[in-house]
Amino acid sequence: MSNKAQDLYRAVWRWHFYAGLIVIPFLISLAVTGALYLFHDSIDRWWHADLMTVEAREVATVEASAQRDAALAAVDGEAFRYVPPASATQAAEVDVTRPDGSRVAVFVDPYDGEVTGQMPYRGTVMWLVRSLHSLSYFGTTASMVIEIVGGWAILLVLTGLYLWWPRGRRGGVVTVRGRPGKRVFWRDLHAVTGLFVGGIILFLAVTGMPWSTVWGSKVNELANGHNFGYPDGVRVNVPMSEARLAEREATSWSLEQAQLPISDVEGAGAAAIGLDRAVATFDGLGLAPGYAVSLPGGPEGVYTGSVYPDDLSRQRVVHLDQYSGEALLDMNYADYGPLGRGLEWGINVHLGQQYGLANQLILALACAGIVLLCVSSAVMWWKRRPTGRLGVPPAPADTRPLRGVLALLAIGGVLFPLVGASLIVMATVDALVRRRAAGRSAVA
Known part of the structure; x- marks a missing residue:
């Protein structure tokens, strides 16, 4: 390897090390919680089986309003959401706001209207895992870390690909040499594993960015900010309120800013249609099983039926006028613009x-x-680290390749502001580390 190539290799290796130093603890947490959340429905129904599971019976279910009333008899408050059973063995869910403002999920056997139990709203074990995965469990500031980790994960993969590149080598490219006692074993295991999962890490990092606090919210506004928060392609031609769909229901990313329409109070001329008719209307419109019904939040409120199933083509949100039962807004995945889809x-x-x-x-x-x-990266580092030192890879003799690497990183920093800020911090730290190393060399 020529001196120039060696300097470039060292510059890339150095920043690969920094990226790993920053993201490894978070990557482990994201991987474990993410793997669990992949199976969230199955795990929740197993973990909370005593609440969520009922015996299937060959009898008609009681009306939705009776199920709601049974929940309100068990918990004092006001119902704001009803989830019909998605299958014959599932309980219905009625979500209630208590007088003190706390929220409770009450589960009801749809066949006899008996309450099977209750828990705090969004109190399932998988909702906790989801909160830990996004770091929202620790507050808004902590969730900003996800954006930084996502950006550094992209950097980690791209620099790792450069370091893996064979350059005429055969060993350690797609095979693992040596035994676990040797550093080369862990180096090869790390490189080969990275080759096979690197692309997926890139995909997960990029597709996770829409949830980020800064970048994700700005992109969401760009995509939906001029259409009452609805994606391009959705026609909105009815009066809208300032209330947000996301305030009432866990919704899709594209609808986080979506506003709710207004029921026509003056033109009502009759009493509200009620929950039973609303559910019958949603069933008649063909909403996929598993949909939830958000109840009107006042005289101008609407019934909102929403469902976000595994099959995107069946994703749908329908708002009903609570007096006429008319569908004010009916949208599905096909209505989204190209960016939203x-x-x-x-x-x-x-x-x-x-x-x-x-x-x-x-x-x-x-x-x-x-x-x-x-x-494997931690073991590999442990085996090569100098005694009593962090073991940062050596800086290139010629700093020009290092400046070139930093220039490329700056492009990503512009696209993702929080990542850019963290890059500036790390570049400053790196400069101090190199200056200190140069001072020790001069003294020696």
Whole structure:
């Protein structure tokens, strides 16, 4: 390897090391929680089986309003959401706001109207895992870290690909040499694992960015900000309120800014249609099983039926006037503009939903590969580290390749502001490390 090539290799290796130093703890957490969340429906129904599961019976179910009333008899408050059973063995869910403002999910046997139990709203074990995965469990500031980690993960993969490039080598390219006691074994294991899961890491990092606090929110506004928060392609020609769909229901990324329409109070001329008729209307419109009904939040409120199934083509949101029962806005995935469809597809694959069990298993294996990557990198570093020192890879003798690498990184920093800020911090730290190393060399 020529001196110039060696300097470039060292510059890339150095920043690959920094990227790993920053993201490895988070990558392990994301991989473990992400792998669990891939199977969230199955895990929740098993973990909370006493609440969510009922015995299927050959009898008609009681009306939705009776199920709601049974929940309100068990928990004092006001119902704001009703989820009809998605299958014959599932309980209905009635979500209630208590007088103190807390929210409770009450589960009701749809065959006899008996309450099977209750838990805090969004209190399932998988909702906790989801909150840990996004770091939203620790607050808004902590969730900003996800954007930084996503950007550094992209950097980690791209620099790792450069370091893996064979350059005439055969060993350690797609095979692993040596035994676990040798550093070369862990180096090869790390490189080969990275080759097979690197592309998936890139995909997960990019498709995870829409959820990020800064970049994701700005892209969401760009995609939906001029249409009452609805994606391009959705026609909105009815009066709209300032209330947001996301305030009432966990919704898709494209609808996080979506506003709710207004029921026509003056033109009503009759009492509200009620929950039973609303559910019958949603069933008649063909909403996919598993849909939820958000109840009107006042005289101008609407009934909102929403469903976000594994099959994107069946994703749908319908708002009903609570007096006339007329569909004020009826939209599905096909109504989204190109940007919305592309982002929603990526997010759905990221969640392991779009292609069924195969989607889940491939991503679960990738998550296991990510953990293996992190472990092998830690072992490899441990075996090569100098005693009593961090073991940062040597800086290139000629700093021009290092400046070139930083220039390329700056492009990503412009696209992702939080990542750019962290790059500036790390570049400053690197400059101080190199200056300190140069001072020690001068003294020696």
